[in-house]
Amino acid sequence: MSEKISQTDSSAVLFKRKGGTEYQRTCRLDTTHAQSVLHVVGTSLKANLNRSAPPGSKFFSVKCTANVKYSVSPTPGETSHLSPLPLSGNSVLLISMSHASQEEAEEKLSVRYYDKKKKDLGNAVLHLTAVEISLDVDADRDGVVEKNNPNKESWKWGPNGHGAILLVNCDSEKTQDKTPDSEEVRISRVSDLKDMSLMVLRTKGPAQLPKGYKLTMHISQGDAESVRVFRARSSEVVKSSLKKLFSAFVKDYPLVLSSEVLSQEVPYLGGSGEMNFYVEGLRFPDKDFDGLISINLSLLEPISEGIPETPIFTDKVVFRVSPWIMTPNTLQPLEVFVCSTSDNYQFLKGMKNLVTKNGCKLKVCHEYMNRGDRWMQDELEFGYIDSPHHNFPVVLDSPRDGALDDFPYDVLLGPDFGYVTRVARRRDVSSLDSFGNLEVSPPVTVNGKSYPLGRILIGVAFPTATKGRNMTKVVQDFLWAQKVQEPVALFSDWLHVGHIDEFMTFVPAPDRKGFRLLLASPDAGYKIFRGLHNDGHGQAKMFDGVKNEDPVTVDDILSDETLRAENNYVQSCIDWNRDVLKSELGLDDDDIIDLPILFKLLGEEDEYRAVAYYPDMVNMIVLGKDLGIPKPFGPKVNGRCALEAEMCSLMEGLGLNCTFIDDFASYHKLLGEVHCGSNVRRKPFDFKWWKIEL
Numbered sequence: 001m002s003e004k005i006s007q008t009d010s011s012a013v014l015f016k017r018k019g020g021t022e023y024q025r026t027c028r029l030d031t032t033h034a035q036s037v038l039h040v041v042g043t044s045l046k047a048n049l050n051r052s053a054p055p056g057s058k059f060f061s062v063k064c065t066a067n068v069k070y071s072v073s074p075t076p077g078e079t080s081h082l083s084p085l086p087l088s089g090n091s092v093l094l095i096s097m098s099h100a101s102q103e104e105a106e107e108k109l110s111v112r113y114y115d116k117k118k119k120d121l122g123n124a125v126l127h128l129t130a131v132e133i134s135l136d137v138d139a140d141r142d143g144v145v146e147k148n149n150p151n152k153e154s155w156k157w158g159p160n161g162h163g164a165i166l167l168v169n170c171d172s173e174k175t176q177d178k179t180p181d182s183e184e185v186r187i188s189r190v191s192d193l194k195d196m197s198l199m200v201l202r203t204k205g206p207a208q209l210p211k212g213y214k215l216t217m218h219i220s221q222g223d224a225e226s227v228r229v230f231r232a233r234s235s236e237v238v239k240s241s242l243k244k245l246f247s248a249f250v251k252d253y254p255l256v257l258s259s260e261v262l263s264q265e266v267p268y269l270g271g272s273g274e275m276n277f278y279v280e281g282l283r284f285p286d287k288d289f290d291g292l293i294s295i296n297l298s299l300l301e302p303i304s305e306g307i308p309e310t311p312i313f314t315d316k317v318v319f320r321v322s323p324w325i326m327t328p329n330t331l332q333p334l335e336v337f338v339c340s341t342s343d344n345y346q347f348l349k350g351m352k353n354l355v356t357k358n359g360c361k362l363k364v365c366h367e368y369m370n371r372g373d374r375w376m377q378d379e380l381e382f383g384y385i386d387s388p389h390h391n392f393p394v395v396l397d398s399p400r401d402g403a404l405d406d407f408p409y410d411v412l413l414g415p416d417f418g419y420v421t422r423v424a425r426r427r428d429v430s431s432l433d434s435f436g437n438l439e440v441s442p443p444v445t446v447n448g449k450s451y452p453l454g455r456i457l458i459g460v461a462f463p464t465a466t467k468g469r470n471m472t473k474v475v476q477d478f479l480w481a482q483k484v485q486e487p488v489a490l491f492s493d494w495l496h497v498g499h500i501d502e503f504m505t506f507v508p509a510p511d512r513k514g515f516r517l518l519l520a521s522p523d524a525g526y527k528i529f530r531g532l533h534n535d536g537h538g539q540a541k542m543f544d545g546v547k548n549e550d551p552v553t554v555d556d557i558l559s560d561e562t563l564r565a566e567n568n569y570v571q572s573c574i575d576w577n578r579d580v581l582k583s584e585l586g587l588d589d590d591d592i593i594d595l596p597i598l599f600k601l602l603g604e605e606d607e608y609r610a611v612a613y614y615p616d617m618v619n620m621i622v623l624g625k626d627l628g629i630p631k632p633f634g635p636k637v638n639g640r641c642a643l644e645a646e647m648c649s650l651m652e653g654l655g656l657n658c659t660f661i662d663d664f665a666s667y668h669k670l671l672g673e674v675h676c677g678s679n680v681r682r683k684p685f686d687f688k689w690w691k692i693e694l
Contacts, residue, residue, distance in 0.1 A: 025312055027095065028052060029111055031122030036105055038213055040299060040313040041132045041204075042148070045095040049111065050087060054121040057113040059084035062093065064109040068128060070095045084114050097130035100204040104129050131205030133215070135297040135315040137164035137197065141690060143388040145200045153316045155292060157694045165387040165690060166227070166293065166319040168281040169195045170394060170418035180419060182282045187230055187253040191415065194390050196278040197319065199229070201297065207270035212302025214309070217256055217277075218263035223293045226283050226321070229257040231266065232276045253278065257295070266297070281321045284420060287477040291321040322385040323482035324394055324420060325689060326440040327682040328454050329506045329622035330515050333360045335681040336623070339370040339404070343666050347677065350661030351621075351628065357659070358623040365407055373403035374667070374677050377501070378434030380408045382681045385418065386689060393681055394418035399472060400434045422474040430469040432459055436499035436676050437471060437492060440485060442506055442515040443687075446586035452687045455585065456485045459492025459500040468493045484689045488584040494573040496602050496609035501675050503574050504581070505618055507627065509654045513591055516654065517581060519574055520618045521594035522567035528596045528646055529554050532635060540635030540642070542614060546664055554635050563600060563613070570599040570610050593650055596643060611671055615664060617647055619673035621680065627651060630673040631660040 027037060027045040029052035039045060049060055049072075061084045062070060073092045076085045085091075095109060105127035113121045139149035139162050155163030172178040173189040181192050201215075209215075219227065230253040256264050256277065269275055285291035296316045300309035336355050340348060348364070355362040365376065373379070381396045397408040399422060413419040424433065431437075441454040456479050461468030470493075479487050492500045503520040532540060532554045541551035557563065581587060598613040612619075615630035622628075634643030648658045667677050 023313070024094070027126070029093075029124035029126070031113065031124045034125040034127060036127045036129070036210060038210055038299070038301065038312070039095070039097050039128055039130045041097055041100055041130050043096070043313060047093040047095065047111075049091040049093055050089050052111075052124060053087060053113050056115045057087055057121055058116040059114040059118060060087050060091070061085065061112050061114075062109065063112075064095075065107045067097050067099060067101070067107050067130065068095065068109050069098060070109065084112075084118060087113070095126075095128075097128060099130065100132045101128075101130045101206055104206045104208070104210055129206060129210055131209070131299075132203060133297070133299060133313065133315060134202045135217075135295070135317055136200045136202060137317045137319070138388060139164055139317070141165065141388045141688075145198050147202060153318055155318050155320050157690065157692055159691045159693075161690060163690075164197060164199075164317060164319045166197050166279055166281040166321045167195055167385050167387050167390065167392075168284055168321060168394075168418070168420070170385075170420055171195060171392060171416055172413050172419075173415055175414055178413060180413065182228075182280060186255065187278070193253075193278055195392070195416075196230070196280045197387065197389070199277040199279050199295065199317065201266065201275045201277065202273070203269055203275075204272045205270070209268050212309070214300050215266050215268050216263055216298050216300055217266050218296050218298065219257050220294065221262060223295075224257075224259040224262055226281065226289060227257070227293045227295070227319070228255065228280045228282060229295065230254065230278045230280070231256050232278075279319065281319075283321075284324055284478070285321055285481040285483070287481055289481070291323070291481075291483075293319045293321065295319070320690075322387055323484050323689060324383045324385060324396060324478075325453060325482070325685070326381065326383045326438075326456060326485060327684065328440045328442045328515075330442040330508045331682040331685065333358065333623045333680050333682055335361045335363055336621070337363045337365065337376050337679040337681070338677060339365045339374045339376055340367060341370070341372060341374050341666065342367070344374060344663075344677070346662045347666050347674075350659070350663075351674075351678065354621070354623065354626060354628045354659045354661065357657075358626045360623060365404070365411070369404075369407055369411065371403035374670075375402065375434070375436075375672060376404065376679045377436045377676050378402070378499075379404040380412075380679060381435045381438050382679065384684045386684060388688075391684060392416040392418060393684075394420055396435070397421035398433055398435045398438075399424040399429050399475065400431075401429070422472075422478050424472040424474050428472045430472075430498070432469045432471045432492065432498045433475060434497075434499060436497070436501045436672075438479075439500055439504070439506075441488075441517075441585050442508075442513070444513065444585045444587075446584065450693070451486065452692060453485050453685055453689060456482075456487040457500055457504075458487055458489055459495075459498060460489045461493040462491045465493065469498055483694060484692055488580065490577045490580060491573060494570070494610055496611045497671050498609075499676070500577075501619055502612065502616055502673075503577065503618060505620060505622065505675070507622055507651070507654065507656060508625070513587075515591075517585070517587060517592045518595055518618050519578060519592055520597040520599075520616065521574065522571045522598050524594040525596035525598045526558075526564070526567070528642060529557055529635075532637065532642060533558055535637075537635065537637050537642075540637060542635055543633050544636065546633050549633075549664075557598070563598070566601045566610070567598055569601070573610075595650070596646055612668070612673070614643075615668045616673045617643070619675040621674050621678050623680065625655060626657050626659065628659050628661050628674050628678075630668065631662045631664070633664060 151162035
């Protein structure tokens with residue numbers, strides 16, 4: 001052993017924790033027995049020299065082998081490198097090792113104590129074994145699990161942020177007798193691994209840990225309901241299993257941590273080893289869960305038989321669960337979903353023509369599944385989840401639970417297609433819990449704050465209402481907890497059905513903010529009808545040729561004072577929402593287009609609520625530049641519907657193509673339209689949610 005007085009540069013090899021602090025562990029010295037100490041490379045051992053010194057000790061000296069570094073604090077004054085150092089009450093020895101040991105106890109450090117005459121009083125010997133231990137995740141979000149990222153213990157939003165990302169494993173690898181994979185007790189197929197986040201335990205050191213030492217992985221009780229961890233038995237098993245991608249059952253991924261197992265010993269691989277773990281999210285952020293999860297790995301030291309081990313080193317990683325993200329009309333359509341019923345042949349014919357022209361896929365839900373429930377928009381909302389290594393669509397099932405209730409689970413849930421729902425008490429569910437009342441804006445910037453994934457829009461009762469319908473709290477809590485598309489509450493309870501898609505939608509545009517907000521406008525409707533009257537078309541008829549519908553002339557509409565009063569009320573409700581949307585989405589009047597649509601009120605006494613007077617053209621389906629619009633059956637001038645002509649004029653100026661779909665008998669008369677009867681799965685955003693500045 002070479003003798004050293006001071007090694008002041010040892011801090012260069014100390015492991016830096018968050019904030020730049022060093023991970024130090026207190027180590028005892030004993031002059032009566034030599035001690036075996038397991039040391040983790042990148043940390044330091046801290047020994048109080050005075051506490052272990054024999055009585056009468058005034059000086060000390062230190063010797064160590066080549067792989068051991070040490071420093072003394074306070075730093076001694078000038079002294080010969082051969083002379084013992086003065087011992088004070090606060091003398092501290094910091095010990096570290098620069099690399100892992102190949103054999104157990106192959107390194108050594110000794111501290112010798114002397115009295116005031118430099119007489120030898122005793123020698124404390126440490127036999128040191130160094131190991132490297134690192135629990136690693138993709139903390140820099142590049143799809144690769146790097147070694148010992150200094151930011152792995154925390155999570156930060158933004159383009160310069162850090163922290164690993166976790167997906168809720170809510171799809172199903174099974175296609176028969178399926179349940180979400182997060183509810184399966186084991187990994188049933190190797191293909192399920194891509195839905196999980198890789199976590200790697202990297203170790204380096206002797207073939208075995210010293211007797212009694214062990215590695216334990218653990219989570220808190222609070223995180224246990226939100227995460228599970230599996231491991232591969234060995235790297236060889238992983239490689240062989242990947243060849244069995246379509247095997248029906250896999251036993252090579254034992255469960256390590258779950259709500260029932262908060263702590264479990266994990267193998268130490270001798271030499272230079274890596275062990276893969278697969279981390280699975282079990283639930284989405286919600287009112288009682290912020291989405292953050294910590295996983296810990298501790299090295300435990302034995303004290304004596306019958307006495308619990310103590311942790312001497314802990315490494316920690318932090319994940320954030322991906323939020324559920326909605327997709328606005330401005331994103332590329334991939335699949336259109338509609339229902340087939342005994343009476344909607346005309347509607348289906350129009351939808352098929354539109355989808356064929358657009359080039360996306362049409363998925364028809366037949367009567368054996370929909371059981372007569374045609375409101376595809378109201379039953380579900382399409383979204384997705386995303387991580388650096390994988391993403392997939394996830395359907396949010398509404399609590400309305402109509403006859404279509406089984407469709408999202410039985411048909412959509414499958415490999416790489418997830419499912420989530422929120423269950424509400426039946427007495428709390430109203431029409432406002434149908435997802436025609438749930439939309440999302442395109443990306444916007446509001447007063448300098450960017451919403452690159454848009455903002456969720458929901459309809460509720462008017463703020464001053466003493467009674468009224470609201471979207472149920474469990475759904476609102478879920479939507480707010482996703483954070484990345486901060487919701488905006490609109491007033492929709494004035495509508496009989498109560499859905500915001502009855503008075504608003506978005507379409508893509510080539511200029512300004514890249515979209516336009518379309519709003520229903522009785523004022524715009526009356527302007528069209530007054531223009532027709534002034535041009536001598538007062539006797540032109542609404543609903544002309546519509547089966548079982550009495551025609552109404554333009555002059556009849558203009559002379560109906562009750563209808564005018566009702567539409568004044570409707571316009572005031574829409575104007576209130578217009579002001580909210582302008583404020584919350586950062587819009588100008590030039591970003592908004594008013595569509596000519598009239599309403600009428602249904603109900604009794606103070607329970608009057610509005611429905612569309614003729615097919616509600618704002619309730620459209622948007623497929624890129626192709627719009628599927630309810631055919632309004634408006635008054636004709638020179639053989640052309642005046643309402644259709646106005647709609648085409650407004651939309652074609654944006655480069656959009658209008659297709660009018662006859663939904664009168666099968667949807668409009670049932671208080672819904674094209675949008676209510678359809679749904680669209682869209683391509684996810686290119687923008688990554690974790691880059692948002694919050």
